[in-house]
Amino acid sequence: MVEYTSAPGDVEMGLEEKMVVLVEKKSSTEWIWKMFGALLLVALCFGGVLLFAWHWNGPETTTQPGQAEALIEEDSAEKTDLHYTLRRISSNAKAAIHLEGSYDEEDESSKDELEWKNGQGQAFAQGGFQLVDNQIVIPQTGLYFVYSQASFRASCSDGNGEGAGKRLTPLSHRIWRYSDSIGSKASLMSAVRSACQTPAPEDSHRDGQGWYNTIYLGAVFQLNKGDKLWTETNQLSELETDEGKTFFGVFAL
Known part of the structure; x- marks a missing residue:
């Protein structure tokens, strides 16, 4: 009957392999969270820019054709004023x-x-x-x-x-x-x-x-x-x- 024995070096190698696996899983998790945080930050910045632009320019308004002609006439009359x-x-x-x-x-x-x-x-x-x-x-x-x-x-x-x-x-x-x-x-x-x-x-x-x-x-x-x-x-x-x-x-x- 053949007997198998484990040398101290094999035990150490097995531990190192397990440790390597654990380190890789930890690094992968941190990378995912960092990516998620970066995407969230970009989304917040983009939303802030849109909110600032809306507040600066104000909501868009529509003008009826008759109103547009009246505004053009009023502007022309003002520019011809002495x-x-x-x-x-x-x-x-x-x-x-x-x-x-x-x-x-x-x-x-x-x-x-x-x-x-x-x-x-x-x-x-x-x-x-x-x-x-x-x-x-x-x-x-x-x-x-x-x-x-x-x-x-x-x-x-x-x-x-x-x-x-x-x-x-x-x-x-x-x-x-x-x-x-x-x-x-x-x-x-x-x-x-x-x-x-x-x-x-x-x-x-x-x-x-x-x-x-x-x-x-x-x-x-x-x-x-x-x-x-x-x-x-x-x-x-x-x-x-x-x-x-x-x-x-x-x-x-």
Whole structure:
């Protein structure tokens, strides 16, 4: 009868083989869990991106054909507006004000100056700007773009006609500034233009016609909180105050 014996080395080899098998099973399990965790993380990230995109863009809305045409017409009308560019700039500005000029020579209660109006026509104020005593009050210290335009319709004639004396009187428009740091008013911008360079057509004054002139002022200034800005204009009776012709404004940069 043949007997089998196990040497110590065989026993050790058997143990090592068993240990190898156990290590392989453990490594395989960890790899599966790692893959599962990575896939779960990718799914969560993708879902987060979709949720952020939906929240940013908002839910999609459908528009009926009639509504689409109305929106297109409204957008086209806005872009043809005379003050579209100004509104687009001011919408991104920290603070802005835009005023429309008004002057009624026949109104006895009207002061002998160009009156600025807020809240009518294209006029508006935002970001802390105020119109006080016909002056713009600066809300905060910083850089500002200041602008103004005065439109005139000068009636000119030769000889002793009704508009003869106006040929010698120039048109002027000026922006003043008062600052507590200065302690007195100072001229911010000004311009002068000849009213009548050549005689107007015969009977132009009687027919309500005349020579048209426009003075535009605009520049960037460092202004302080509480500074006051106002205008001074001559030849008020020759001013054109229809909407969009004479205005005054400031916006922060």
